[in-house]
Amino acid sequence: MKKVSIIYWSCGGNIEILANKMAEGARGQGAKVNLKHVADATIEDVLEADCLAFGCPAANATKIEEEEMIPFLQQLESYKDQNQNKKCILFATYGWIENSFMKIWKDQMLSHGFNVIGELAVKDSITNKQSSMIVDLGKELVE
Numbered sequence: 350m351k352k353v354s355i356i357y358w359s360c361g362g363n364i365e366i367l368a369n370k371m372a373e374g375a376r377g378q379g380a381k382v383n384l385k386h387v388a389d390a391t392i393e394d395v396l397e398a399d400c401l402a403f404g405c406p407a408a409n410a411t412k413i414e415e416e417e418m419i420p421f422l423q424q425l426e427s428y429k430d431q432n433q434n435k436k437c438i439l440f441a442t443y444g445w446i447e448n449s450f451m452k453i454w455k456d457q458m459l460s461h462g463f464n465v466i467g468e469l470a471v472k473d474s475i476t477n478k479q480s481s482m483i484v485d486l487g488k489e490l491v492e
């Protein structure tokens with residue numbers, strides 16, 4: 350059974366909804382899902398997983414949430430070898446500007462050794478179509 354960790358930051362709940370949809374897709378493929386807010390996550394949650402998804406809102410045009418998520422992800426630099434080529438999906442929400450935050454985030458994860466196979470950025474709340482897309486991404490992560 351594949352182990353999937355889904356680590357996210359959410360305050361208003363938009364990302365949390367996406368994280369649950371992603372978990373639904375991965376569980377549907379028979380994976381064991383470890384779903385955690387980044388405040389409760391540890392490095393072990395990353396190291397033990399076969400594949401991962403990270404979810405976070407934009408905090409400005411170039412950055413995701415910076416008090417908890419960015420420091421957590423920065424630690425992963427030191428575990429580059431253990432995470433080499435692990436499949437990873439990034440999902441995000443933004444309020445008014447998509448801009449470049451997603452590309453910068455993806456580049457960071459690639460530089461930490463992850464194999465980023467998918468990404469989705471949603472404006473505020475999820476639409477029905479985006480809901481199916483994120484469930485499918487959860488499945489893809491496990492396949």
Ligand SMILES: Cc1cc2nc3c(=O)[nH]c(=O)nc-3n(C[C@H](O)[C@H](O)[C@H](O)COP(=O)(O)O)c2cc1C
Pocket residue numbers: 358359360361362363364365406407408409410442443444445446447473474
């Ligand atoms: C402090 C703060 C700064 C934000 N800055 C931006 C921004 O620069 N650009 C943007 O598109 N959205 C911005 N947003 C909006 C969030 O990305 C968006 O509301 C997101 O859906 C929140 O996710 P959540 O409901 O899971 O907490 C900001 C939100 C907060 C709370």
